[in-house]
Amino acid sequence: MPELPEVETVRRGLLPALEGRRLAEVAAHRPDLRRPLPPRFAERLTGRRVESIGRRAKYILMILDDGMVLIAHLGMSGRFVVAPRRNAPPEKHEHVTFVTDKGVTVAFNDPRRFGLFDLCEAAALSRHALLAGLGPEPLGPQFTGAVLAAALAGKRTPIKAALLDQRVVAGLGNIYVSEALFRAGISPRRLARTVQGARAEALAQHIQAVLEAAIAAGGSTLKDYAKPSGDLGYFQHAFAVYDREGEPCPACAEGAIRRIVQAGRSTYFCPRCQR
DNA sequence: CTACCATCCTGGTTGC
DNA sequence: TGCAACCAGGATGGTA
Numbered sequence: 001m002p003e004l005p006e007v008e009t010v011r012r013g014l015l016p017a018l019e020g021r022r023l024a025e026v027a028a029h030r031p032d033l034r035r036p037l038p039p040r041f042a043e044r045l046t047g048r049r050v051e052s053i054g055r056r057a058k059y060i061l062m063i064l065d066d067g068m069v070l071i072a073h074l075g076m077s078g079r080f081v082v083a084p085r086r087n088a089p090p091e092k093h094e095h096v097t098f099v100t101d102k103g104v105t106v107a108f109n110d111p112r113r114f115g116l117f118d119l120c121e122a123a124a125l126s127r128h129a130l131l132a133g134l135g136p137e138p139l140g141p142q143f144t145g146a147v148l149a150a151a152l153a154g155k156r157t158p159i160k161a162a163l164l165d166q167r168v169v170a171g172l173g174n175i176y177v178s179e180a181l182f183r184a185g186i187s188p189r190r191l192a193r194t195v196q197g198a199r200a201e202a203l204a205q206h207i208q209a210v211l212e213a214a215i216a217a218g219g220s221t222l223k224d225y226a227k228p229s230g231d232l233g234y235f236q237h238a239f240a241v242y243d244r245e246g247e248p249c250p251a252c253a254e255g256a257i258r259r260i261v262q263a264g265r266s267t268y269f270c271p272r273c274q275r
Numbered sequence: 276c277t278a279c280c281a282t283c284c285t286g287g288t289t290g291c
Numbered sequence: 292t293g294c295a296a297c298c299a300g301g302a303t304g305g306t307a
Contacts, residue, residue: 076284077285111284156277157278
């Protein structure tokens with residue numbers, strides 16, 4: 001379930017296992033996920049030390065001691081499972097296994113295989129094809145109402161679709177777009193170009209607030225993350241509208257949450273509160 | 276530019 | 292109960 005808050009939660013969960021650790025063993029159990037693994041993937045990672053772990057949008061960035069960066073994306077169903085000391089064969093859908101110099105296993109498990117890995121020189125990271133076109137980090141200081149308004153200006157697409165566009169703002173997905181629009185009182189069907197001024201300012205602030213709340217909630221259930229059972233323990237977030245079709249609106253309690261399909265994906269909103 | 280669609284893949288849920 | 296259809300948190304590429 002990886003949108004920005006989940007990816008950030010995963011990043012934090014990986015830190016104790018990987019930061020400062022050397023990768024003693026790396027094994028790829030298949031040659032490709034969404035895209036082919038980089039050539040000699042396991043060989044190039046084996047023996048490397050993970051200096052730090054960062055994040056850009058929904059990408060996890062592992063900074064290595066040889067000037068390279070391991071880029072990881074969870075896709076729809078990807079997860080990392082940390083096991084302190086595992087002596088068992090790879091689980092079903094476990095495609096990559098890392099074992100650190102402390103004997104900790106970090107397994108990448110991804111049933112749908114929409115995830116990806118790539119290797120990139122640190123100096124060229126911002127020019128990497130996957131990262132170059134990304135819009136601002138919504139939790140960064142450069143993301144403001146004015147910046148959002150400028151990105152939306154002239155767009156004739158519904159605001160829902162515009163916010164899913166990673167070039168506008170990086171890291172939102174289907175759930176948090178619905179949640180942020182609900183908090184901001186903006187209809188998902190409103191044309192993006194009409195979200196300007198105070199409306200854009202409010203939307204930017206609500207985007208930040210909902211992401212921060214989700215990260216805070218994710219952090220609180222992070223314990224489950226390291227269970228060797230393989231159970232990821234993604235936090236059950238209390239969504240206001242997402243997947244709540246037909247339920248009363250938590251704000252006005254009069255309207256019912258509606259579900260519509262935009263660009264082939266479900267959107268949830270309160271027609272009464274959101275204009 | 277925009278809207279819409281299909282696609283990658285598996286698994287869980289729903290409906291007959 | 293069995294089975295098929297449908298749906299899912301992402302991202303891209305093609306078409307009109």
